[in-house]
Amino acid sequence: MVTIEKFMVNPLGENSFVLSDETGQCIFIDPGFYYEEEHEEVKRYISDHQLKPVKIINTHCHFDHIMGVEFARKTYNIPFYAHPEDAFWIERAESQGEMFSIKMSAVQAADQFLNEGDVVKFGNTSMEVIHVPGHSPGHVVFYCKKQDFLMAGDVLFYGSIGRTDLPGGDYNTLISKIKQKLFKLPDNTKVYSGHGPETTLGFEKKSNPFLT
Ligand SMILES: [Zn+2]
Ligand SMILES: [Zn+2]
Numbered sequence: 001m002v003t004i005e006k007f008m009v010n011p012l013g014e015n016s017f018v019l020s021d022e023t024g025q026c027i028f029i030d031p032g033f034y035y036e037e038e039h040e041e042v043k044r045y046i047s048d049h050q051l052k053p054v055k056i057i058n059t060h061c062h063f064d065h066i067m068g069v070e071f072a073r074k075t076y077n078i079p080f081y082a083h084p085e086d087a088f089w090i091e092r093a094e095s096q097g098e099m100f101s102i103k104m105s106a107v108q109a110a111d112q113f114l115n116e117g118d119v120v121k122f123g124n125t126s127m128e129v130i131h132v133p134g135h136s137p138g139h140v141v142f143y144c145k146k147q148d149f150l151m152a153g154d155v156l157f158y159g160s161i162g163r164t165d166l167p168g169g170d171y172n173t174l175i176s177k178i179k180q181k182l183f184k185l186p187d188n189t190k191v192y193s194g195h196g197p198e199t200t201l202g203f204e205k206k207s208n209p210f211l212t
Contacts, residue, residue, distance in 0.1 A: 002125050002147050004192060007042055010034035011102055012064040015194055017151065018045065018053075023123030026051040028078075029142070029151050030058055030194060033068030034104070043075065054122050056080040057114060059153025060139040061089035062166070063096040065194060066107050079111035081120070083131065086138030088168075114140050127151070130181055134174020135162030141182070149190040150201070156182065156191060158199040161210045178211060 007016045010032045020026035026046065033039050046053060053076040058065060061082050066089075073080050082090070089096070090107050097104040114120070116131040120142060127142040135154045139162075142151040154162035156178060164171040187202030204211060 002144060002149075004149070005045060006192070007033070007038065007045075009038045010064055010067050011100070013195060014064040014067075015192070015196075016042070016068060017192065018042065018051070019122070019125070019151075020049065020051050021123040021125045024050060024052055025054050025123035027054060027120075027122045028056040028068075028072045030065040030153065031056060031068035031072045032064050032066070033071055034102075038068070039071055039075075053078050055120075057120055057142065058082040058086075058110075059141060059151065059155075059194065060136040061086035061093075062136060062154070063089070063093045063100075063102075063104060065153070066090060066093055067097075067104055069107050070105065073108075080108075081112045081114045082110040083115065083138030083140050084110075084113050085133070085168075086136055089136060089138075116140070132174075132177045132181055133168075134164055134170050134172075134177055136166070137168040143185060143189075148186060148188060149192065150182070150185065152182075152191050152193050154194040156199075156204060156208075157193045157195060158197050159204075159208055160196075161208070162194075175210065183211075 005018045014032035017029040118129040120127045127144045189201040
């Protein structure tokens, strides 16, 4: 049984997740922890639940999703995984931050790559990697079939979709990949997004104004 803990963090209100299962192993998804109290909060959560972090996996590498990568990587001495086509976003993190008047330090390149069809494992849990470009070229989502949830990053939000006006974004690609790759998954799949509340694929299929 996977437990999903959401932390809404940093000046952009990004959702960072810690997923754990009955083995006590856990992973970070999109660690955007920025302020000192956000670091303290997640460290406390991990020690209170006696969890053992094993890796960091990112849906994509926009600066608000990687602000906490070095903190998590160094605190727990764990590898950082991302799709190769978002490597340029890691290199640009500091300058992207400046555009939003947010000071952040450099993030080192990914230790390992994530690609379409890979299976991410921790403890007894497996999630499939699905490449869904359009918001960013190297955007992936993580689908857990056994427990029917999707970690969707900035591809799909409650009633909305990710912006496509940043470098490497493409509106038509995003819409067609969501329809092709995500809408074939079960309707009751719970969706955890990079910003805002949870939703389900069935609800978005029926009512999302960008996708109906
Ligand atoms: Zn993004
Ligand atoms: Zn975001």
